[in-house]
Amino acid sequence: MDENNVISPEQATHTFRLAEESAPECIEFLRDLVTIPSPSRGERLACERVMREMESLGYRDVHLDEMGNVLGRFGSGPRVLAIDAHIDTVGISNPTHWKYDPFRGVVSGGILYGRGASDQKGGLAAVIHGVALAARIGIPDDFSVWVTATVNGEDCVSLAWQYLINETELRPEVVVVSMPSHLGVCFGQRGRMEIEIVTRGVSTHGSQPDRGTNAIYLMSPIVDALADLHGELVTDHPNLGRGSIAVTEFSSQSPSLTAIPDESRIHIDRRLTIGETPDEALAEIGALAAVQECQAEVRLLDYNQPSWRGFAYPTDKVFPAWETSIDGAAVGAAMSTARQVLGREPRIHRSKFASSGCATAGLFGIPTIGFGPADELHSHSVNDQIALAQLQPAMAFYAMYTEIYQAATSDRNP
């Protein structure tokens, strides 16, 4: 498709000018968002701020759902696109490691610093303002564009979209996730799952350890075996590489610090590449000799934490890898839009991180693409940051995507 047939140079220039005019307002909104801490399950104030911004920009049907996600739309056509950003952030780790207060929204040298700046408050601000620009330019009659500002994304990356698809009427034909892609087009990601292993021993007095069975000693060879297994995973994907295994927590219980622990637990963050299934990944761990020898319990974890609205939606902690065809309209339109916005060939890639795409594409098979400002390198790290110059092109992307996508699908079934 030649994108110049869709968006004329005049129209593109007009969109860029509108994005330029809106950029200061978008930056102010982003600074506000960064100054409102919004850990997973504690997003209420940030949700209220998002609703106010949507209402002031003229969004229709702005509402909170029962989980606490904020939704609003422009357009009222039967074909639905959704543009998603999660509102919540991870914690800040050690505050003394930050160059600037993570909740002040300090801007220095064109960079805004603060928790969530890259993941995904920058994307969220750009989406809300960008889709409002789309409405000013004119959303195609046959489309509705929903902005989904979702919660619990860091705690359980697929939860909000499992809820939206399973429990509401929202049925987008394409989802755009405003992940920090550094203005590149992302068309796939690794998935992940969370696994727990429990070993059980027999407690006795710490002065006579040989009389008991130390559950930590049972677990230690399992930890070593997992480290080895990580290096031996065979399924390789040309771009995503192999999956990975990381032990991220090791705990134990004993009646006293002067007693032998009778139970030990580890938590495993298992990243899945395309070609690996959750069942196989569990079976692989269950088959380890160290696991078999002590009959350790290996189990997939579930998520059952209530959202900030007190709504629990239990689910397994399995977030599949996903990939959207690069020959399809969703990716083609994303590339055309990014080309328009950047004035150069955009980077196209798959990402090692997880996002809402693990639900929209991984679980439900909805063509999904990622595009957003900021670099994923800064996500979850101290000195989380976003280059403010990326907001304007991101806004222009969200403003133009629907029209370009419409043209890309005009000669085929949606």
Ligand SMILES: [Zn+2]
């Ligand atoms: Zn994150």
